[in-house]
Amino acid sequence: MNIALTAHDSKKELMVQFCIAYCGIMSHHNLCATGTTGKLISEATGLNIKRFLSGSQGGDQQIASLIACNEIDLLLFFRDPLTLQSQNTHEQNLLRLCDVHNIPVATNIATAEVLIHGLERGDLDWRMILNQNG
Numbered sequence: 284m285n286i287a288l289t290a291h292d293s294k295k296e297l298m299v300q301f302c303i304a305y306c307g308i309m310s311h312h313n314l315c316a317t318g319t320t321g322k323l324i325s326e327a328t329g330l331n332i333k334r335f336l337s338g339s340q341g342g343d344q345q346i347a348s349l350i351a352c353n354e355i356d357l358l359l360f361f362r363d364p365l366t367l368q369s370q371n372t373h374e375q376n377l378l379r380l381c382d383v384h385n386i387p388v389a390t391n392i393a394t395a396e397v398l399i400h401g402l403e404r405g406d407l408d409w410r411m412i413l414n415q416n417g
Contacts, residue, residue: 284356284402287346288316288324289338294361295320299327301359301392306330308403315349317342343373350380357407358388359395 286309290298302309302324314332316324321334336342349355358381362374381388387407389395401407 284407285313285315285349285354286357286359287349287355288314288320288332288359289343289346290320290361291363291366293363293366295323297392298359298361299323301361301395302328302330305399308399312402315346315355317346338373343371343377347373347377347380350377350384350386353384355386357398357402358386359398360388360390361392361395362390 288298288302298320306328309328309330314324314330315321316332316334318334318337318340320338321332324330325332325334335345346355346358350358358377360374360377378388378390380386387398389398398407
């Protein structure tokens with residue numbers, strides 16, 4: 284599966300720790316991330332991550348374009364709900380596109396853990412399930 288990773292500045296360390304904890308699972312998938320988040324994760328885990336621009340320079344929009352083209356299967360976006368940046372139009376668009384294209388998205392670690400365990404079990408291959416039933 285193709286997994287996109289991004290995090291607000293105050294949540295980057297949490298994302299790194301999450302990726303360290305689940306490195307074994309994530310290593311079996313294609314990963315991409317916004318610039319700084321991807322750099323930090325790659326340095327801490329050794330995971331191969333395709334890095335885009337930083338979020339403020341358009342990395343969120345690059346990931347959004349992949350979602351719009353059905354090239355992302357899962358988004359982990361650790362947001363800080365206590366800062367004004369969570370009201371960013373680009374970020375809201377990213378989440379809207381996940382809704383439009385039925386992309387599972389986690390905005391916090393609790394949901395990310397549920398999704399990563401589902402990924403490990405094979406429960407998240409929803410496109411294959413839709414193709415079998417349709």
